[in-house]
Amino acid sequence: MLELDRVGVTLRGRRILDGVSLTVAAGEVVALVGPNGSGKTTTLRCCYRQVPVDGGKIMIDGRELRTLSRRRLSQLLTASVQEPESLPGMTVRESVTAGRVPRLRLHQVLTAVDQRRVAECLTTVGLADLAERDLSRLSGGERQRVSIARALASDPRVLLLDEPTNHLDLRYQLTVLELCRELARSQGLAILMTVHDLQQAANYADRVVIIDDGRVIAEGAAGEALRPEVLDQVFGVRGRLDRGAGGSYRLELDGLAPARP
């Protein structure tokens, strides 16, 4: 559904991505993990043409990204950004409704189906009770959930989430991650998300892709990709990912890896 093939990006003369390749199939959740500044957000931004690519290609639903019209791209792929655009006085419902626009025809008003879909998205992220609240009066976590509901409202095939658990309390972190898995399974959505918490990435993604300094270092099932050597070399920590009796992963951290010369 989403395929990056040896993608390169240079910004202000600096090589930021250097031959990044990854795929996300329909129905799959892939976590993109890596240290600060490794190129995770830039990878997502390439997929919605926010940064120019100077090498390789990006395919979405079998078509090359650069050949897609802006409207077709917004129907196929949405990104949940941490601070959704808002106008003064805009309510939660209005913001999520704006996410529905790619599905409307020119000058078409919202139909009952659209309004129902917006209401469903609000319920999905637990915001139905706050639907008429002014966006400016929300907490960071509530705003994060608005952003996810807004991305879902266009019924995309590919969903990009940049640190979707940021600002969320523990309960909503797990709610959002479970929701991602459920959306992938039930609606065949292809989800690519950046995550800092490696244990959550291991437990909620089908695969992890590890990026460091603009290059993919390893990818695959969490237990294979997040090996102790990778934790050491990429993240600078000593530790391992253990699998508990119930099958879920636990990240055991022993401390910082010795500094390399």
Ligand SMILES: Nc1ncnc2c1ncn2[C@@H]1O[C@H](COP(=O)(O)OP(=O)(O)OP(=O)(O)O)[C@@H](O)[C@H]1O
């Ligand atoms: N517009 C820009 N111009 C120049 N350099 C940029 C630009 N945007 C990002 N960079 C640089 O590209 C590198 C990768 O940034 P990116 O935001 O993709 O990293 P990240 O892995 O998402 O980091 P974090 O975990 O801190 O969010 C960083 O060194 C950053 O400073």
